[in-house]
Amino acid sequence: MTLVMVVDDDQDLAEMLGIVLTGAGIDVDLVSRGDEVMDVFRNNPPDLVLLDVMLPGLDGIEVCKLIRAESMVPIVMLSAKGDTQDVVKGLEAGADDYMVKPFRHPSELIARIRTRLRRTNADVSGLLTIGDLAIDVQAHQVTRGGKQIALTRLEFDLLVALAKEPGRVFTRDALLSEVWGYRHSTDTRLVNVHVQRLRSKIEHDAEHPEIVVTVRGVGYKAGVMGGS
Amino acid sequence: MNRIYSRFRNSLAIKVILSTVVLSLVVMGTAGSLLNSQLSRGIKEVNLNTALVEARSTIFTAEYRFLLAQGERDSVVQKVVDDVISSATTLTANENAREVVFIRSPGNTMDNNYEIASNLLDPNSIPTSLSERVRKKPDLVYQYTNMNYLTGTRVKGLAIGQKVQIPNAGQYEMYIIFSLANQGKTLDLISRSFFLTGFLLLFLVALITWLVVRQVVKPVREAAAIATEFTAGEFGKRLKVDSQDEIATLGIAFNDMAESIEKQIARLENLSRVQQRFVSDVSHELRTPLTTLRMASEVIHSSKDGFDPIVARSAELLVAQLDRFERLLEDLLEVSRFDAEVAVLEAVDFDIVQLVQRCADDLSLVAKERKTQIYIKSSAPVVMIKADIRRVERILRNLMANAIDHAEEMQIDVRIEASEHDVAVGVRDYGVGLDENALIRVFDRFWRADPSRARTRGGTGLGLSIALEDARLHNGELEAWGRPGRGAHFVVTLPRSTWERIDQRLIPLQPEDYKA
Numbered sequence: 123m124t125l126v127m128v129v130d131d132d133q134d135l136a137e138m139l140g141i142v143l144t145g146a147g148i149d150v151d152l153v154s155r156g157d158e159v160m161d162v163f164r165n166n167p168p169d170l171v172l173l174d175v176m177l178p179g180l181d182g183i184e185v186c187k188l189i190r191a192e193s194m195v196p197i198v199m200l201s202a203k204g205d206t207q208d209v210v211k212g213l214e215a216g217a218d219d220y221m222v223k224p225f226r227h228p229s230e231l232i233a234r235i236r237t238r239l240r241r242t243n244a245d246v247s248g249l250l251t252i253g254d255l256a257i258d259v260q261a262h263q264v265t266r267g268g269k270q271i272a273l274t275r276l277e278f279d280l281l282v283a284l285a286k287e288p289g290r291v292f293t294r295d296a297l298l299s300e301v302w303g304y305r306h307s308t309d310t311r312l313v314n315v316h317v318q319r320l321r322s323k324i325e326h327d328a329e330h331p332e333i334v335v336t337v338r339g340v341g342y343k344a345g346v347m348g349g350s
Numbered sequence: 351m352n353r354i355y356s357r358f359r360n361s362l363a364i365k366v367i368l369s370t371v372v373l374s375l376v377v378m379g380t381a382g383s384l385l386n387s388q389l390s391r392g393i394k395e396v397n398l399n400t401a402l403v404e405a406r407s408t409i410f411t412a413e414y415r416f417l418l419a420q421g422e423r424d425s426v427v428q429k430v431v432d433d434v435i436s437s438a439t440t441l442t443a444n445e446n447a448r449e450v451v452f453i454r455s456p457g458n459t460m461d462n463n464y465e466i467a468s469n470l471l472d473p474n475s476i477p478t479s480l481s482e483r484v485r486k487k488p489d490l491v492y493q494y495t496n497m498n499y500l501t502g503t504r505v506k507g508l509a510i511g512q513k514v515q516i517p518n519a520g521q522y523e524m525y526i527i528f529s530l531a532n533q534g535k536t537l538d539l540i541s542r543s544f545f546l547t548g549f550l551l552l553f554l555v556a557l558i559t560w561l562v563v564r565q566v567v568k569p570v571r572e573a574a575a576i577a578t579e580f581t582a583g584e585f586g587k588r589l590k591v592d593s594q595d596e597i598a599t600l601g602i603a604f605n606d607m608a609e610s611i612e613k614q615i616a617r618l619e620n621l622s623r624v625q626q627r628f629v630s631d632v633s634h635e636l637r638t639p640l641t642t643l644r645m646a647s648e649v650i651h652s653s654k655d656g657f658d659p660i661v662a663r664s665a666e667l668l669v670a671q672l673d674r675f676e677r678l679l680e681d682l683l684e685v686s687r688f689d690a691e692v693a694v695l696e697a698v699d700f701d702i703v704q705l706v707q708r709c710a711d712d713l714s715l716v717a718k719e720r721k722t723q724i725y726i727k728s729s730a731p732v733v734m735i736k737a738d739i740r741r742v743e744r745i746l747r748n749l750m751a752n753a754i755d756h757a758e759e760m761q762i763d764v765r766i767e768a769s770e771h772d773v774a775v776g777v778r779d780y781g782v783g784l785d786e787n788a789l790i791r792v793f794d795r796f797w798r799a800d801p802s803r804a805r806t807r808g809g810t811g812l813g814l815s816i817a818l819e820d821a822r823l824h825n826g827e828l829e830a831w832g833r834p835g836r837g838a839h840f841v842v843t844l845p846r847s848t849w850e851r852i853d854q855r856l857i858p859l860q861p862e863d864y865k866a
Contacts (some may be wrong), residue, residue, distance in 0.1 A: 135642045198686070202637040224641040224676055228648045236766050310698055339699035339734055 124239055125149045127168035129159055129185065130200065131178050135151070139231075140171065146232045156180030160188055168195065170238055175201045175208060183215045190216030197239040213315040218276035219302060220312075229245045237303030238276070252285040252344050253333040255324060264324070276301065277320045284334060284344040293341040317342060359402065362562045362570070370559040374552055374676025382544045390537045396494070397533050399510065404489055405510040405526045408438045408450075412524060413514055420517040424462055431464045438526060439468040447505070447529040449497060451476055454483060455513065458520035465522075470500040476509055482525050484511040497527055506530040537810070549701065568599040573604060585612040621634050626690040633683040640679065644672050674810075681812035688819045695738045695823060697848040701734050702742065702773055703728045703766055709746045710764065713754060722757040722779075724750060728766035733773050735846045741820040742844070745828065746775065748813035749840045753779040755809065756838065767856040774843040774856035779862075792830050793818045825851050831859045839864075 126143055130136040133329035140150045152305070153162050159177030163171075171189060186197055199212040199220040212220050218238060225231050250257040256265045259282060264271045273281065283300050284292060294310040302312065317336075321328040335345035347350050357364060395586040412434040419430040423548040431452065438450045449471045452464060467473045480493040490512050497507040511525040539734060572589065577589045589601040647668045654662040688692045703726075717724055735742075753762045758781035765776040784792060791797045796811040813831075826844035839861045841851045 132638045132642070135638055138642045138645045141649065145649070202634050223637040224644050228645040311696070 123147070123149045123167070124170070125151060125168045126170045126172055127151045127159075127163065128172045129137065129153045129156070129177065129182070130172075130174040130349065131155070131176070132174075142228050142232065145237070148232075148235070153179075156182065156185045159185050161188060163193075167193070170196045170198065170235055172198050172200060172235070175199060175212060181209055186212065186215040186217055190274075196275055198234060198238065207220055210310060210315060213312065214319070216274070218274060218316075225250060231251065233303060233330045250285045252281070252288060254332065255281075255285075255295060257282060257285055266324075271323055273323060274321070276316065277323065280316055281324070284342065291337045291340050291343045313342075314348075363430060363560065364565045366557045366563045367556055371552060371556050375553045378548045379699060381550050386541050386544050389540055393533060393536060393540075397530070399529075401508050401510060401526075401528045402492065404448075404528075405492075405512075408526055409490070409512050409514060412438070416514065416516045417662040425515065427462070431466065431516075434710060435466055435468055445498070447531075449507075449527045449529075451525040451527065452514075453481075453525070455521040458522070460518070460520040462519045464516065464519060471527070472498040472500055474498065475507070475527065475538055476511070480509055480511055480525075481523065484525075488513065495527070497529060506534055531687040538750070554578045555768060567598070573600065577604070579612075580608055585615055590732065600687045623690070626686050629682065629686040630690070633679055633686065636679055640672070640676060644676070647672050658686070678744055678810045678812075681810045681816060683821075684816055686811055688816075688823075693819070693823055695848060696740070697736045698739055699736050700739050702733050702737075702775070703731065705739065705762060706744055706746055706766060706775060709743060709750055713750050716751070717754050717757075717762070720754050720757065721759040722754055722762055724754075724762045724764055726764045726766070730766075730768055733766060733768040733846075735773055735844065736848050737824055737844060738820075745820050745842055749775075749777040749842065750807065752780075752814060752840070753777050753838070756783075757781040760837075765857060768846070769814070769854065769856055771846055771850060772843055772852045772854060772856055773846050774841055776839060776841045776857040776861075778837065778839045778861055780837035782838075783836045784830065784838050785834045789830055789832055791852050792832075795829075825849065827852060829859050831861070833864070836864060837861075 126148050128136055128139050128143070131140065132153075133154065136152050136154065140152060143150050150187075151162060151166060151168060152192065153159050156177035157203065159180070159286050173186060180188075182199060183319075186199065189195065189197060196216045196219075197255050198311050199217040200210075200223060201208055201212065201220055203221045209220055219234055221231060221234065240260075249348055250259060254266055255271075257263070258265070262275075262278060264273055264278065264281065279301050280297065283297065294313040297313050297315055298304040298309070317334055318328070321334055325331045335343055337343055380519070382542045405784065415430050415434055416427075421425050422430075422788070435450045435452060439448060441623055449468045451467045451471065451473050453473060454463060454465055454477070463471075475495060476500045477493055477495050480491060480495070483491045483493075490510055492508060492510040495507055497503075497508045499505075505532055508528045509525050509527070511523055513526040514522045516522055569589075574591050576587050585608070585814045588605045591598045591605070593650050647665070651665045651669045656667045684693075706726055706728075713724065749760070750764070751791065757779045760780040763776075763778045767774045767776075790863040795815045798811065812829075818828045821842050821844065824844050826842060828842045830838065830840050832838035839859065840854070841859055843857075844856055845852050
């Protein structure tokens with residue numbers, strides 16, 4: 123059984139989330155205070171964290187940073203604010219995805235959780251290379267010259283999505299559906315922030331990316347580095 | 351000329367200075383010429399009297415000496431005459447020159463002729479009118495004349511004459527001519543001084559006026575500048591008050607007014623901030639329970655198949671109304687962002703033709719329900735623009751949804767036109783249309799064209815007003831045209847890159863198919 127940790131101070135909403143997730147066959151751990159999260163997290167590591175931004179004790183952004191410091195577990199932020207700054211702040215703190223309350227459809231929440239939990243790219247096997255990076259899809263590892271680079275699952279998925287078809291230009295919408303499992307979305311902030319985060323980990327110089335290249339006005343593609 | 355006139359009209363200082371100078375000129379001119387004529391008359395009178403006294407004594411002395419020379423020889427008499435002349439005469443034709451002319455009276459037929467004129471003076475300098483009067487009168491007679499020298503020099507003079515009796519030689523006329531060169535010079539000097547003093551005074555008056563006017567005008571100008579800045583929105587601006595005159599009173603009054611306005615504005619700003627804050631907070635606070643509600647309703651709805659039909663229908667209504675409630679909440683939140691002026695653009699590059707197509711596709715089901723169809727015509731297959739895609743999509747969606755609502759089962763034409771700088775999308779329907787009154791209010795919040803008309807799509811009543819704000823946020827424009835029964839036309843024009851301005855309307859607002 124998969125375990126999802128739901129962190130929300132609104133008892134009713136948390137309970138409702140519990141009902142919906144349990145109904146979808148997912149175990150739920152409810153936490154209502156931000157400063158209690160880490161204890162529960164260490165005692166019973168979840169497969170995914172559903173994290174509200176406004177929390178008593180410690181706010182969601184801080185909690186997100188704390189979790190990211192010790193785990194690559196998928197984090198989906200729940201926010202009552204659709205405002206850009208909050209969303210971007212959450213993503214920069216390490217969240218993989220976010221959902222703005224109220225959700226369009228509860229089924230959408232479950233779909234997103236499943237996308238984040240799914241072992242993506244199961245069809246891709248063996249080793250991929252992109253630039254001077256070696257990607258072992260099965261082992262979920264990225265190495266440069268034998269040295270491992272730690273990526274979150276989402277960052278890994280994003281990189282694999284680009285690397286498995288080198289040279290193909292992916293629109294942001296295509297990436298949203300491929301990596302995040304969105305059907306229709308124009309929220310390109312999600313892609314932009316994650317590409318930035320991925321670049322900061324894998325590029326030699328994030329200001330002049332060579333592995334994840336921007337195609338102006340269209341999207342991104344895996345760059346073919348000269349000499350490799 | 352026009353510029354000078356407008357400067358005169360626009361500058362209080364120049365107006366005051368010019369008026370003062372002109373008035374002073376009139377006053378000084380009158381006073382000066384009066385004084386000048388008074389003075390010159392006085393001087394002439396004094397000179398005349400002196401001359402008369404001198405002439406009388408000279409002529410008296412001459413007569414006396416002639417009397418003494420009675421019976422002497424001719425040569426002696428001649429010597430006496432020469433003597434008299436030379437003692438009455440100055441040596442040269444200088445400015446104080448005094449000349450003597452000695453002429454035989456007509457009718458004197460004596461042999462001896464003692465006629466003489468001193469210093470080469472032309473005896474014709476004596477006007478005939480004077481000579482005639484001398485002959486008639488026994489006393490001194492005078493007249494102003496010109497002294498003509500044989501050398502060619504010419505000086506103004508005063509001629510005084512009298513009959514003189516020389517024993518044994520008959521009657522002569524003795525004229526003494528006083529040069530008035532000096533007097534002329536004095537008079538010239540006086541009038542020149544008057545002119546000079548006048549001009550100097552005028553200049554000083556202008557200078558003083560300027561200084562005085564500046565004292566008044568400068569604070570007025572400063573006040574005007576401060577008032578302008580105040581109007582421009584710098585409500586903290588105040589006048590400097592450092593005296594206790596009327597200008598200071600003006601300054602204090604202005605500052606009091608500014609103070610009161612600033613307070614009022616701050617109060618209103620605070621009120622509206624509190625209000626906007628409240629709306630925003632309410633919207634946010636409503637979201638959490640709404641999320642719970644939606645999930646609960648969804649859970650109920652998903653198992654409605656097992657319900658009794660009334661409960662099942664209620665579940666459907668619950669879900670539908672929650673949808674509507676949520677849209678309303680979203681729109682309210684967006685409106686509160688516009689009101690608080692915190693709405694921001696997140697510009698990305700995208701193809702607007704593709705976006706229009708996608709919006710039309712998304713709405714095609716609704717359109718089908720309403721028995722209408724959306725046709726898209728674009729002047730170019732791809733039109734890349736840099737704009738906030740979320741907002742542009744919302745504008746397009748709102749316009750198309752609005753058109754579907756009012757299409758009356760007739761088609762909807764969407765047209766895209768692009769120039770190098772701008773892009774325009776026109777949404778034309780041929781349905782109910784809008785009257786003049788409706789056109790004015792169509793972008794108002796919660797406004798309905800016809801209150802009795804059912805809002806079938808469950809719109810929030812904020813769609814068009816938000817679309818307009820979205821367009822304006824891009825420096826674009828959203829305009830509406832409509833005629834009752836002839837449909838409506840909404841045109842949104844946007845700059846193709848952010849922060850530019852639109853410089854033309856690519857699609858005429860009045861549709862080309864419309865003939866009045």
